[in-house]
Amino acid sequence: MSHSVKRDFPVWNIRRLLEPGPIVLVSSAWKRETNIMTMGWHTVMEFQPSLVGCIISNANYSFEMIRKSRACVINVPTADMAATVVRIGNSSGRDIDKFAEFELTAVRAQRVQAPLISECYANLECRLADASWIRKYNFFVFEVVKAHVATSPDVPTTIHYRGDGEFLIAGKTTRRYRRLFRPALLDS
Amino acid sequence: MSHSVKRDFPVWNIRRLLEPGPIVLVSSAWKRETNIMTMGWHTVMEFQPSLVGCIISNANYSFEMIRKSRACVINVPTADMAATVVRIGNSSGRDIDKFAEFELTAVRAQRVQAPLISECYANLECRLADASWIRKYNFFVFEVVKAHVATSPDVPTTIHYRGDGEFLIAGKTTRRYRRLFRPALLDS
Numbered sequence: 001m002s003h004s005v006k007r008d009f010p011v012w013n014i015r016r017l018l019e020p021g022p023i024v025l026v027s028s029a030w031k032r033e034t035n036i037m038t039m040g041w042h043t044v045m046e047f048q049p050s051l052v053g054c055i056i057s058n059a060n061y062s063f064e065m066i067r068k069s070r071a072c073v074i075n076v077p078t079a080d081m082a083a084t085v086v087r088i089g090n091s092s093g094r095d096i097d098k099f100a101e102f103e104l105t106a107v108r109a110q111r112v113q114a115p116l117i118s119e120c121y122a123n124l125e126c127r128l129a130d131a132s133w134i135r136k137y138n139f140f141v142f143e144v145v146k147a148h149v150a151t152s153p154d155v156p157t158t159i160h161y162r163g164d165g166e167f168l169i170a171g172k173t174t175r176r177y178r179r180l181f182r183p184a185l186l187d188s
Numbered sequence: 189m190s191h192s193v194k195r196d197f198p199v200w201n202i203r204r205l206l207e208p209g210p211i212v213l214v215s216s217a218w219k220r221e222t223n224i225m226t227m228g229w230h231t232v233m234e235f236q237p238s239l240v241g242c243i244i245s246n247a248n249y250s251f252e253m254i255r256k257s258r259a260c261v262i263n264v265p266t267a268d269m270a271a272t273v274v275r276i277g278n279s280s281g282r283d284i285d286k287f288a289e290f291e292l293t294a295v296r297a298q299r300v301q302a303p304l305i306s307e308c309y310a311n312l313e314c315r316l317a318d319a320s321w322i323r324k325y326n327f328f329v330f331e332v333v334k335a336h337v338a339t340s341p342d343v344p345t346t347i348h349y350r351g352d353g354e355f356l357i358a359g360k361t362t363r364r365y366r367r368l369f370r371p372a373l374l375d376s
């Protein structure tokens with residue numbers, strides 16, 4: 001796992017990171033504690049404001065930390081971090097300090113208390129924008145208020161969870177079909 | 189594009205198809221019309237009942253058809269269909285009959301009026317389960333009531349939209365990290 005130089009990234013365009021469906025690491029902070037969880041059930045909801053919806057089970061230790069602090073960071077890991085992603089998902093913040101246990105580097109965020117995970121390709125600072133479906137579905141709507149994205153590579157080798165212990169690893173990116181796109185992209 | 193033999197698939201496990209974040213084709217029917225749209229903003233929300241949430245813009249011709257019929261089919265295309273996926277996304281059902289225009293085969297669904305797209309790897313018959321965020325966010329919650337999945341290949345080469353005319357094409361699937369998983373998978 002390596003640390004990369006990051007640049008500010010426009011929050012309205014974070015669909016480029018989340019829309020292909022990578023598994024992500026969600027970091028949180030509450031009082032003097034931090035935690036990290038894996039999360040695979042998320043979707044972009046709006047460009048501006050930059051909204052992301054996701055399911056965080058109330059069985060997770062992170063649930064109350066995020067609900068109370070009304071914030072988190074969504075971090076996008078790459079294939080070199082796959083074993084760590086699994087270990088994070090199979091341990092609980094009730095028992096261990098995950099930053100220490102997995103030797104991850106917490107970097108101070110600019111807009112929220114939750115720390116960025118330096119080793120990840122991208123870090124999206126999020127504030128809770130709508131809590132009204134938390135009780136109904138464990139569904140959180142976050143606004144991405146600040147985004148940090150590695151300057152290289154251009155395209156991260158993300159990992160995508162398929163259930164049953166299997167990961168799909170991102171393959172090639174193609175612009176081959178770009179000429180077919182009209183200005184109003186994929187809007188029917 | 190080919191047609192594949194399909195089997196019934198347990199609806200609680202459709203996360204295996206949708207969680208990695210493929211772009212999908214949503215088919216609908218209302219009165220004597222059918223339509224197809226591309227959709228990339230979706231997430232699994234629950235295993236049982238099998239819930240999927242997604243954004244369908246009210247600018248889309250499909251929006252009212254789905255809202256009124258309270259149903260749709262979520263179809264999972266593969267890389268061989270990429271050009272068709274783009275063309276579907278860049279045309280409107282207001283102007284053309286997309287099944288005819290793109291030479292796709294509509295197959296009768298079992299539980300909903302909307303047709304299955306035979307050429308797709310998987311077809312998920314969906315009923316609208318919660319309409320309460322349609323006005324607020326264009327967010328639809330569907331229950332998958334019936335799923336049809338191709339018997340081969342085991343893993344589809346799905347395509348994932350990255351914005352800006354770029355597709356990520358699914359790479360390898362790995363079970364290498366499976367031994368690290370504890371029974372309560374990815375639950376922290």
